[in-house]
Amino acid sequence: TQLLEQSPQFLSIQEGENLTVYCNSSSVFSSLQWYRQEPGEGPVLLVTVVTGGEVKKLKRLTFQFGDARKDSSLHITAAQPGDTGLYLCAQETSGSRLTFGEGTQLTVNP
Amino acid sequence: DAGITQSPRYKITETGRQVTLMCHQTWSHSYMFWYRQDLGHGLRLIYYSAAADITDKGEVPDGYVVSRSKTENFPLTLESATRSQTSVYFCASRWGPSTDTQYFGPGTRLTVL
Numbered sequence: 001t002q003l004l005e006q007s008p009q010f011l012s013i014q015e016g017e018n019l020t021v022y023c024n025s026s027s028v029f030s031s032l033q034w035y036r037q038e039p040g041e042g043p044v045l046l047v048t049v050v051t052g053g054e055v056k057k058l059k060r061l062t063f064q065f066g067d068a069r070k071d072s073s074l075h076i077t078a079a080q081p082g083d084t085g086l087y088l089c090a091q092e093t094s095g096s097r098l099t100f101g102e103g104t105q106l107t108v109n110p
Numbered sequence: 111d112a113g114i115t116q117s118p119r120y121k122i123t124e125t126g127r128q129v130t131l132m133c134h135q136t137w138s139h140s141y142m143f144w145y146r147q148d149l150g151h152g153l154r155l156i157y158y159s160a161a162a163d164i165t166d167k168g169e170v171p172d173g174y175v176v177s178r179s180k181t182e183n184f185p186l187t188l189e190s191a192t193r194s195q196t197s198v199y200f201c202a203s204r205w206g207p208s209t210d211t212q213y214f215g216p217g218t219r220l221t222v223l
Contacts (some may be wrong), residue, residue: 043214
């Protein structure tokens, strides 16, 4: 069974700080997705990365896919309270299914 | 409104009762999925469907039944609810391969007493 490990599990920071969260797998990703989930809602896709070494930017969020395609990171610059949420990574497994990590719960305090 | 909807949003039931959670999407997406989300376990796949009349088990299918007679609907039935099935259930859909955007419904919070 492919396992996705996310770290840290919890992160509480002040507004304006930078942060990085990580997603690691025991096997090579064919593709990786990052989602954000706010309380009481379903997850929403932020980005899909496919190519090893790929870097994608979404405003203050920078997503990186490791060269060996076994790890990924999400960096947030100058975090804001609106960034608060559960950040989930997901990888494709057999049958076009997605397997999710347990997530990083981020709290940005004003 | 277009999108993916779930009903009910909240449900309380008793052990042993049958419960059906509904999921409806208006995009004619081929793939539909049911997940449960629990603290310490993240999102776990219960069942999924690649098209109407095609369903397959996910990671935690025991105690659940699904059907997909129409492309837009994917109901999930708990045949005899147990306390361990207390959870938040999310339905999701997408058009094609796993690199496509997967859209999630708002979730159903189910409590089994």
